[in-house]
Amino acid sequence: MIDDLIATAEARGYTVAWHRGGPKAAWLPHCHTITLRLGADEAHTLCALAHELGHAHYGDPPGHHGAQELRADRFAAQLLVSPSEYRTAELIYGAHPQLLATELGVTKHIIETWQQLHTNVWAA
Known part of the structure; x- marks a missing residue:
């Protein structure tokens, strides 16, 4: 997926x-x-790349922070977590961020960001 x-x-x-x-x-x-640090595990590398793609997409300047960081996190979560894969994983593991992250190959932070974006998305 990184490739x-x-x-x-x-x-x-x-x-x-x-x-x-x-x-x-x-x-x-x-x-x-976009530069990536050598030696990080696959999930962290993937999520860092997606996050930095968010900064690139929005044209953020160097030294970004605050709202720009949140926006890049949301961009990465939307890019990396498909609603159908999330739903399937949540049916198996519940809404436990670390278990979902492991299953979906992303970081816990990306799952938590995705969950914040989709609160009550599965509510009847």
Whole structure:
């Protein structure tokens, strides 16, 4: 799935590069590049890339924070979690963020963000 997301980033005109140490990921708008820290597990790498794609999508400047971070988190959650896969996983595991994250291959933070966006989505 990471390769697919890298391909998506590249199709949008962004370069994806890797770095050692420092932040888990960064959007560098001046060079249309997203950098990812080497050594993170697959779920963290995937979610960091999706988050930074959110910053790129919205044209956020360097040093973003607050509302821009929340918006990028929401972008990543919508990009990575399909409603049908979430519903199937929730029927099996309940609404437990860590169990759902493990099942869906994302971070607990992305699941919690998705849940906040979809409160009562399954209510009858």
